[in-house]
Structure formats: structure tokens, C-alpha cells
Amino acid sequence: SQELEQSPQSLIVQEGKNLTINCTSSKTLYGLYWYKQKYGEGLIFLMMLQKGGEEKSHEKITAKLDEKKQQSSLHITASQPSHAGIYLCGAPDGATNKLIFGTGTLLAVQP
Amino acid sequence: NAGVTQTPKFRVLKTGQSMTLLCAQDMNHEYMYWYRQDPGMGLRLIHYSVGEGTTAKGEVPDGYNVSRLKKQNFLLGLESAAPSQTSVYFCASSYRGRMGEQFFGPGTRLTVL
Numbered sequence: 357s358q359e360l361e362q363s364p365q366s367l368i369v370q371e372g373k374n375l376t377i378n379c380t381s382s383k384t385l386y387g388l389y390w391y392k393q394k395y396g397e398g399l400i401f402l403m404m405l406q407k408g409g410e411e412k413s414h415e416k417i418t419a420k421l422d423e424k425k426q427q428s429s430l431h432i433t434a435s436q437p438s439h440a441g442i443y444l445c446g447a448p449d450g451a452t453n454k455l456i457f458g459t460g461t462l463l464a465v466q467p
Numbered sequence: 468n469a470g471v472t473q474t475p476k477f478r479v480l481k482t483g484q485s486m487t488l489l490c491a492q493d494m495n496h497e498y499m500y501w502y503r504q505d506p507g508m509g510l511r512l513i514h515y516s517v518g519e520g521t522t523a524k525g526e527v528p529d530g531y532n533v534s535r536l537k538k539q540n541f542l543l544g545l546e547s548a549a550p551s552q553t554s555v556y557f558c559a560s561s562y563r564g565r566m567g568e569q570f571f572g573p574g575t576r577l578t579v580l
Contacts, residue, residue, distance in 0.1 A: 389567040398471070398557055398571030399510075444510070446567060454525065455566055459509040 358383040358449045360458035368464045374433050377461045379445030381426040388421050388428040389446040389455070399444065432463075440465045468493050473558050473572035480548045480579045488543040488575050490558030496570070497563040499541040500525075501533060503554040504574075510557070516541055517563070548579045 359382040369375050379388065387406045391399040403412045408423030416433045432439055445458045471492045480486055490499065501513040512525030514533040522533045530552060532544045541560075545552060555576050559569040 387567055396574070398573050399559075399569070401568050401570070404567055448567065453566075454512055454515070455569065456512075457510040459507065 357451060358447070358456055360445055360447055360456060362443075362445060362458040362461045364461060365459070366462040366464075368466060369435050371436060371465055371467050372434055374431065375435055375463070376432075377430045377443050377463070379428045379430070379458050381447055383426070383450055385421065385423055385426050385428070386448050386450060388419075390419050390428070390430055391444045391446060391457075393442040393444060393460070395441070435463075435465045437465045437467055439463060470494065471558055471560055471570050471572035473556075473575050475575060476573065477576050478578070480545075480577065482549060482579060484548050485544070485546050486548065486577075487545075488556055488558075488577075490541045490543070490560075490572055491539055492541075492558075492560040492570070493539060494560060494570065495538070496560035497538075498561045498566065499535065500559045500561075500569065501531070501541065501543045502557045502559065503527065504557060505554050513543065513556075548577075550579045553577060553579045 361380050363378045389404050390402040393399045405421035411420045418431045421428045442460045442462050444460045446455050449456045474489045500515040502510045504510050511527045516522045516535040519538040534542045555574050557574050558572040561569045
């Protein structure tokens with residue numbers, strides 16, 4: 357079955373610093389979705405990437421999809437305390453067509 | 468719009484007890500899902516529904532049953548709770564054809580003693 361591995365598992369950065377989170381798939385990616393989860397809450401959809409080379413931005417968060425590498429990266433510029441939370445990537449499983457999720461990256465931003 | 472709501476928010480059960488978790492959405496979504504989230508395991512799909520009156524098994528369906536009698540509601544039942552079912556349960560919904568863009572509820576934290 358397809359698996360999504362995220363790195364790093366956790367990250368602590370100083371406010372204002374840039375950071376990158378990676379999501380690597382064990383199989384071909386047919387789209388990639390990024391979600392954010394605040395502690396004790398449900399997931400919030402951030403953005404969707406469907407084509408190789410596609411890049412999308414939402415406020416200070418940019419995500420890219422590299423189909424050849426079966427990987428997506430999420431980059432946060434000038435991090436703020438409001439960016440803190442768990443970031444999860446999701447992708448359709450090629451075999452079941454159901455959405456599978458990575459185990460998440462916990463981000464803490466120190467003021 | 469309330470989005471996706473879940474009741475209850477917290478629950479403690481004893482082994483062998485039963486309970487039902489209720490999920491409701493007001494976005495007229497066709498698809499609904501139940502996940503569980505455990506440390507180190509990520510989100511795993513329990514059951515899902517592609518429309519009123521239909522349900523299907525996900526990755527970890529054993530020990531759970533579901534029903535979708537109305538389009539806006541998706542119920543998750545535990546007939547005989549076990550400590551292994553201690554978890555945080557999330558309900559989600561999406562439009563048909565937009566499975567990757569799911570809207571999640573706030574979660575139910577369940578402890579089985």
C-alpha cells in the first residue's frame with residue numbers, strides 16, 4: 357500500500373525564520389494535499405497540488421509538487437506564532453482511491 | 468454555516484460498553500468519512516459513505532459500524548468498546564469528485580478503560 361513519509365517529524369523555529377517540510381510518497385503521486393491541524397482541533401485544508409511542477413501559495417505558505425521525485429514540499433516564509441501546529445500531507449492511494457495521510461510534522465514557532 | 472460538527476467532544480467508556488458518535492454537516496456534501504488519529508499512526512480511515520444509505524469499509528473497520536440514514540448525518544457505533552479503541556475520532560465530509568479537499572469536525576476524544 358502507498359505510504360507518505362514526512363520530514364522532519366518536529367520542528368522548532370524562531371519567529372521570522374523560514375522553514376521547509378517535506379512529504380515523500382512510496383508510489384506515484386496523483387495529487388497532493390496539505391492540511392494544518394491545531395492542537396485539539398480538526399484538520400483544515402490548506403491547498404491542493406495536482407500537476408508535476410505545480411506551485412501554489414497561500415499567504416506566506418508555498419507548496420510545490422515534484423512528481424518525478426514523488427515528493428512535495430511546504431515552505432513557510434517569515435514564520436509567525438500563528439503558523440504553529442501540525443502539518444499533514446495527504447494523497448489519493450493509487451490502489452484504493454482513498455485519501456491517505458502522512459504522520460504529520462509538528463511545528464512550534466518561538467516568539 | 469456550522470460546517471462539520473461532532474458529538475460528544477469527550478467520552479470515557481468501560482470495556483464492553485457501547486456508544487454512538489454523531490457527525491453532522493450542513494454543506495450538502497455527498498461524501499462523509501470517519502477517521503481515527505493515534506500517536507505515530509497518523510489518520511486512518513475507518514468507514515466512509517459516498518451517499519445517503521451507502522457505507523463502505525476503510526483501512527481499520529473492525530469493531531466499528533456506521534450508518535448514513537440522512538445525507539447530512541454519519542453515525543459511528545462501537546458495539547463493545549475495547550481499550551485499543553482509545554483514540555481521537557474525526558469526521559470529515561467532501562463533495563463528490565473532490566475527495567482530497569475534506570472538511571473536518573473538531574474531533575471526539577474517546578477513552579476506553
